[in-house]
Amino acid sequence: MCVRWYCRFQLSYRDVEEMMRQRGLSVDHSTVFRWVQRYAPAINQRMRQHLKMSGTSYRVDKTYIKVGKTFKYLYRAVYKDGQTIEFMLSTKRDISAAKLFFKKVMRADHRRLPFSISVDKHASYSDAFTSSQDEKVLPHDCKLRRVKYLNNVIVCWFSVKWSK
Structure with a gap:
């Protein structure tokens, strides 16, 4: 969820940290950074398979x-x-x-x-x-x-x- 929010809504790592804190989860901004570095490319590859047919x-x-x-x-x-x-x-x-x-x-x-x-x-x-x-x-x-x-x-x- 943190990786999705960071990539989708152009939030800072500290913004994501604060949003998670509001939901009762303790996540440091450096942890969010590591998650984005590790999982964002894999998510991107999986999502590209479901892109709509491109125009000409x-x-x-x-x-x-x-x-x-x-x-x-x-x-x-x-x-x-x-x-x-x-x-x-x-x-x-x-x-x-x-x-x-x-x-x-x-x-x-x-x-x-x-x-x-x-x-x-x-x-x-x-x-x-x-x-x-x-x-x-x-x-x-x-x-x-x-x-x-x-x-x-x-x-x-x-x-x-x-x-x-």
Whole structure:
């Protein structure tokens, strides 16, 4: 229950410790940390088997966020309905970062290959997409759609999530 709450609701270890104390259980935050480190990957693997069938249209976007004391690019791929497929932090926004992200997306646990990938109009996406198709990372019948407003699902998520 502690691992589920920590992963699902983005609580701190001390928050989970306090919630368990309210329920009459004495659990230290360091114990919760050890449980998360040990059981979260196994829970993740078991849950991925029950994911719904993925859509054939992916949306990819990036934003610039502060992680610790440095700024990084957060690449994120989602289905049409906004469900996250994969994400990646990168120090650069170039063709190699976009290619690496496409590889990571295709290694993710999804049920169908994409028919189309919608991106914004950044120049690195088209070169990385073509290169990924040549390397057979992406299927050859997959289309790249460079339309600015199709990624509003992602842009809205970024603005709500990181504006706090």
